[in-house]
Each structure stands twice: as structure tokens, then as C-alpha cells.
Amino acid sequence: MATILIVDDEEVVLNGVRRTLRANGFDEVLMCADSRNVEPLLEGEPVALILLDLMMPHIGGRELLERIASSHPEIPVIVVTAEQDVRIAVECMKAGAYDYLLKPVGADELMAVVRRALEHRELRDENARLRSKLLEQDLEQPRAFAGLITADASMIRVFAYLEVIARGSHPALITGETGTGKELIARALHDLSGRRGPFVAVNVAGLDDTMFSDTLFGHRPGAFTGASGTRRGMIENAGRGTLFLDEIGDLAEASQVKLLRVLQEREYYTLGDDVPKRLEARVIAATHQDPSRLRRDLYFRLRAYHVRIPPLRERLGDLPLLVNHIAREAAQDLGKPAPVVPERLYRALGRYEFPGNIRELRAMVFDAVARHTTGPLPVDPFIESMGTHDVEDDDTVRADVTRGDIIDEPQWREMERTNLLNALRRANWKISGRGGAAELLHIKPSTLESRMKAFAIEKP
Secondary structure: OOOEEEEOOOHHHHHHHHHHHHHOOOOOEEEEOOHHHHHHHHHHOOOOEEEEEOOOOOOOHHHHHHHHHHHOOOOOEEEEEOOOOHHHHHHHHHHOOOEEEEOOOOHHHHHHHHHHHHHHHHHHHHHHHHHHHHHHOOOOOHHHHOOOOOOOHHHHHHHHHHHHHOOOOOOEEEEOOOOOOHHHHHHHHHHHHOOOOOEEEEEOOOOOHHHHHHHHHEEOOOOOOOOOOOEEOHHHHHOOOEEEEEOHHHOOHHHHHHHHHHHHHOEEOOEOOOOOEEOOOEEEEEEOOOHHHOOHHHHHHHOOEEEEOOOHHHOHHHHHHHHHHHHHHHHHHHOOOOOOOOHHHHHHHOOOOOOOHHHHHHHHHHHHHHHOOOOOOOOHHHHHHHOOOOHHHHHHHHHHHHOOOOOOHHHHHHHHHHHHHHHHHHOOOOOOOOOOHHHHHOOOHHHHHHHHHHOOOOOO
8 A cells, every 4th residue: 555645734734634545545644744854754664655735844845845856756746735826836846746736625636636646656667667577578476477388478578567567556458369368367467466355256248237236346135126135246355356357348338337437436335335335456357359349438447557468379389388288287187198299280280270269279189188099199189170181291191102102001091081071071061962071072971971980070
């Protein structure tokens, strides 16, 4: 939590401002009634923001402002004074003040400026850390990414960015195609944050506005028909941790408005209750859709930080790592030895677009390991799943035959099986009749069915 320093020679003002700050969730508040003590205090305390009165004895506010701007330029200073001279305001801004408020200051006006100043500092600090991190290209906490298998440079840059923004409190928007691992990225961001609370994930796709409100905010008895008990909302369950809203792109318009208000005001109402509660969790949202389809105000509020996960087809160099890792995992799950992965499997996979990304690859590998008995991991299940045939392998076999080489039985059987699959797919799995696979192969339908059985080919 950010520490705020109030500098004013009037005790009544100090106590009043402190009460306002604490009522709005800022518990770390320091007060200083003597301007001579400000600089020594700053040397020993990590202050995030200063509220400074201009008219004070000993060291005047304008002189103190210049000193702070010179020795601690990273700390935003909000000047608070009864002086209504525009020239004074201009001078303060030139001297380094973040903003200028006139007494008496309303609580809403004060908190709006305080939050804006802290957001400005946080973004500035994190941009500086990001520039430094990208120059270093080293991860401080690589163990946080243990569940994300990669050696791709673009993914390492994503990890470096996550390390920079992890300690922030602003929302983050994760975008990426289906199956790229958006929730894994969100969990890594939470693990890096050190937040004192759990990671709570909610898939908002398919929730109507009523269900969305009940799921996030919870309800009191009698809040609506059928609400007989009390339900804690997911925001409350997340506490000071992380609230992950998956598939935010499918959220209804009315629910988007409610979420926007929660993010702006940092408070919400349990259904059936008129006492507001504070949003203390960090919100991370994710979508596989074009995020600009959201309301523009919500979109810009969510994407204080934007994490884009590249699709698998943009990081094909990770295929060997991923396939071997998933194959070992599948073998362990099935209680069998891990198979050897043939090199030509990587070449076959490298020609595929992977619309389902890593989730699709994972399903392919688990299926192939389940079918595997002896020898290298079979390539055919992958070819079948991709709906293609291994052109490279066909060309290799054809070249071998043309040169007069002899093809062994396993190669011949694999070539025959691939040929059967090609005919079946071209005929849309129709076996007999005009345009059927049997006609394309110039064999009887019963012969085709017999060969399909021999090769364990089943119609999808």
C-alpha cells in the first residue's frame, strides 16, 4: 500500500485529510506539521505521494516544493492552499507540482487527484523498470514461469514484461488465441505479485447480467427471488489477491458498465445491500476475441497493461520442447514409458497452423501416446488429427523407390495407410457408391473396410 505524507501546520487539517484518506482505503498515512522535518523524513521513509500546504512558517511551501522536486523528483507533490491566485498555481506547476487544489477541498475531489497522481507514478516507475528489464533480458524469478514451456524470444519478452508489472495494482488485459495459455499467464502474474490473497478465476462467458452481478458481488437474503441465504461474491473471495475474468470479450453490455464502475470507483455493492465494499483485488481480464469490441471506456480501463501471447504458429521453435514435455506427462499419466519422438514429426507439425494452439497440440500428443506400443512415437495419429498427409514422407519414399532402393515393411504399411486416409477424406468418409473411397482406390468396398480394420482406421 502506498504511503502518503501530509504536510500542513494546522492539526485540524492534518487529521481531517488523514481521515478522508483512510476512509478510502489508504491506511499508510504520515503527518508533518513542521516543514523543517520534511526532508529528513523523506530520507528515511518510502513516501509515494505528498500533499503540501503552501502557507507555512519556517520553510515556505514553494521553497519546499522546489527542494523536493530537486532531491526526490520521483515523488508527485499535490499543492493544497487557500491562495486563489492563478499565477501561484502556474508557478507551482513550473516548480514541479503534480497538481494544485484550493481549500476547502472536497473529499471526492481530493481522492480523485490522489488516485490519479498515484496511477501516474506507478505507470512511470513501471515503464522505467520495463526499459531496464528489456535491456537486461534476464528474468529475476524464472521459477514463476515453470509451467510455461518455451525458449522463444517473444515469450521471454512477455515474461520480462510480467515481472515489471507484477507489483502494480492496475488492471491487466491478456489477449491471445484459444489455447495459448492465458490463464497460466494470469497465474504467473499473480504468483509474481506477492499479493496477500488468493487467485480467483471466473469465466464470464455465457453469464447474463443478473448472474454476472450475483457471481461477482454476491447477495443478501431476499435480494431477488430465490435468494434465501447469503452468498459471498468472487470479488470478496479474492480479497487482496487477484480476480481473473476470463473471456471478457463475451460480457454483456450492461455487465460491462457495472464492471467499469467498479474499476473506476474501486467499490461495489453486494446485491440487496446499500453499504459499499472496497475492491482490493487486482483485476486481470483475458479474451481470445478482438478486445476493441468491448466498450471503449472499459477497454482502455482494462488495458493499463496489455499482455499479448503469440500463437503457437509464431513460435514453432518450441515444438520439440513442448512435444517432449507433453509426451512425458502423458506417459506418466498412463503408466507407460515415455516414447522417443521421431524428428520427422516436428517437420510434419511445423507445416500445420494449429488453430487450437497448445491445447490442440496437447490433445494430439496424449492421443498418440495412448496409441503407442513400441518404437518411436507414431506420426499417423498427428497426420489424422491435422487432416493432412505427410507430403515430405511420401516424397521421400517415392524418391527411394525411383532410385531402386528397397522399402521395408513398416514404411510400406505406413504409406498404404496414408493413401487410404487420403482417399477417405477426399470422399468425405463415404466408402461405397459413386465418388466413394473404394471407387477412388479401384477396390471393392469390402476390401476397403477390411484394410481399414487392419490399420485401425475409424470414421470420425
